[in-house]
Amino acid sequence: MHTVRTFLPAILLLLSLGQQPVAGEGMTEEGQDWRGVKGEAALFQIETLSADRVVLIFFDFYCPTCQKSARGKNRLADQMREDLPAVPIIGVGYGDTAFETDLFRKKFKLGFPCLSDRDKTFSEGFRVVRTPTFIVLDRETPDSGFGEVYRHEGYLGREHIRAIMEHLERPK
Amino acid sequence: MKPIGFIPLLFLLGSVLFSETTEMDSLYDPGELKPVDSRVSVRIGEMAPDFTLPTVGGGEVKLSDFRGKQHVILSFVPAAWTPVCSAQWPGYSLVKDEFGELDAVVLGITVDNVPTLHAWTEAMGGLNFPVLSDFFPHGAVSKRYGILRSDGTSERALFVVDKEGRLRFIDVHDINLRPPLEDLFRALESLQESNH
Numbered sequence: 318m319h320t321v322r323t324f325l326p327a328i329l330l331l332l333s334l335g336q337q338p339v340a341g342e343g344m345t346e347e348g349q350d351w352r353g354v355k356g357e358a359a360l361f362q363i364e365t366l367s368a369d370r371v372v373l374i375f376f377d378f379y380c381p382t383c384q385k386s387a388r389g390k391n392r393l394a395d396q397m398r399e400d401l402p403a404v405p406i407i408g409v410g411y412g413d414t415a416f417e418t419d420l421f422r423k424k425f426k427l428g429f430p431c432l433s434d435r436d437k438t439f440s441e442g443f444r445v446v447r448t449p450t451f452i453v454l455d456r457e458t459p460d461s462g463f464g465e466v467y468r469h470e471g472y473l474g475r476e477h478i479r480a481i482m483e484h485l486e487r488p489k
Numbered sequence: 490m491k492p493i494g495f496i497p498l499l500f501l502l503g504s505v506l507f508s509e510t511t512e513m514d515s516l517y518d519p520g521e522l523k524p525v526d527s528r529v530s531v532r533i534g535e536m537a538p539d540f541t542l543p544t545v546g547g548g549e550v551k552l553s554d555f556r557g558k559q560h561v562i563l564s565f566v567p568a569a570w571t572p573v574c575s576a577q578w579p580g581y582s583l584v585k586d587e588f589g590e591l592d593a594v595v596l597g598i599t600v601d602n603v604p605t606l607h608a609w610t611e612a613m614g615g616l617n618f619p620v621l622s623d624f625f626p627h628g629a630v631s632k633r634y635g636i637l638r639s640d641g642t643s644e645r646a647l648f649v650v651d652k653e654g655r656l657r658f659i660d661v662h663d664i665n666l667r668p669p670l671e672d673l674f675r676a677l678e679s680l681q682e683s684n685h
Binding site: 412 | 576669
């Protein structure tokens, strides 16, 4: 398992920096409570998540494959909401402004919070070089750092959703 | 089902699957370029220089034909098959309705020829706005607007032309970067406000 312990501070930093665009806007349209996260920015910090697995979805507003994968992203989110309600999905607008990130989320009615990563610093921390990229992070114990256990780049098909779910459902 | 009906169905299915998995892996990366390599020769408030250019879809588009009807966003990009350009226009396709709500249409322009633009836009999965070729005489429109670079490509530039044909927004952007979408929306929204 590739350890990304060093990424944890980056996640914390991004999520705290990203509070503004996430506030209310970043949550599901209908819900104030998602994956145990209240729809208030102050509460949307990774340490408040009880989850030890996270799915990161890197997309670009301008990327045709990301646009085509939007249905798959929602399918994955729906499946996770049903089977793994404690595991959060976080969308990251790779190179997108907050406006573009939020517009993408609204256009495709993405049911998970999305953060802008205009200068790609956060994405580069995960060695993301193209979009869409889907990463599953896991930590072996509640106190350990996150490690990457699965990555898929490109169009999100049913087989990739299946693979993500398998990694998320794998017993500890 | 008759066999004759089944075959087109297979083709349709194949094309859908292909379009979902096709990615633009053939892009040419020119590396970091001089951010701006020209001097814009038009100003906000002036009448936008009129032009007629051939389109990828066939036929021609004349800028002044939009007068009295819609605002026009002229989006010049430097070259087909390059990374930043390929990651700009699909976003404009995505917000066609939002532009429409602001009475605006996009015209995409490059100095590439029509066959090249055809292949490129097809590889992007198609675009829902006219793509115009400023190929011959080479870059004549780009030159008229003062955005033809010394290497024969155009700048990455956005112009908003209002319904009267006047230039209302100019952004000759750093060629290496994508212009933020909100700047364009802000410009279009200010046109709406000034009309009320």
